[in-house]
Amino acid sequence: MKDEAGFSLLEVVISIAALTLISGFIIQMFIAALCLNRKAYNMDMGSNAAAQALETFKGGHMNAGKGVVTQYFDKNWNEIIVEQTGMNDAAYILTVSAVVESIRENDVYAAFNSNGGYVIGTEQARLYRLDAVVYERKENDEQERIAGLSTRKFLRAG
Secondary structure: OOOOOOOOHHHHHHHHHHHHHHHHHHHHHHHHHHHHHHHHHHHHHHHHHHHHHHHHHHOOOOOOOOOEEEEEEOOOOOEEOHHHHOHHHOOEEEEEEEEEEOOOHHHHHHHHHHOOOOOOOHHHEEEEEEEEEEEEEOHHHOEEEEEEEEOOOEEEEO
């Protein structure tokens, strides 16, 4: 009765073991891809938030009287007000620091050329350089930098 077709028990066990090993590696790759995708998404959203904050400042809609402006975001990148919701909801922190530079005549000409010919009088303008950094809040209030942008020097009224 050796003519019976089919697989032996040993062959089935070896096949299942091989399938389990291969499946384990594939699942690990999916998990790693998911983590990297989330990290890339957060870096992209952080860069967008930093760029928007820099453009808001450059447009004159943000005051840097203290030199540093801080914004907080929840885990879905919605801006939150920490005074209302508390710091526990803040998953991401954006800081924009404005450094006021001294104005030299060369800087005015450089700003004139980069602004397409628009000039602000030096007596009512300041020369700024902006740095924006986005941090992700970790456990125990540790922070990991996920994005950062800087501007060149530019003139802004007042």
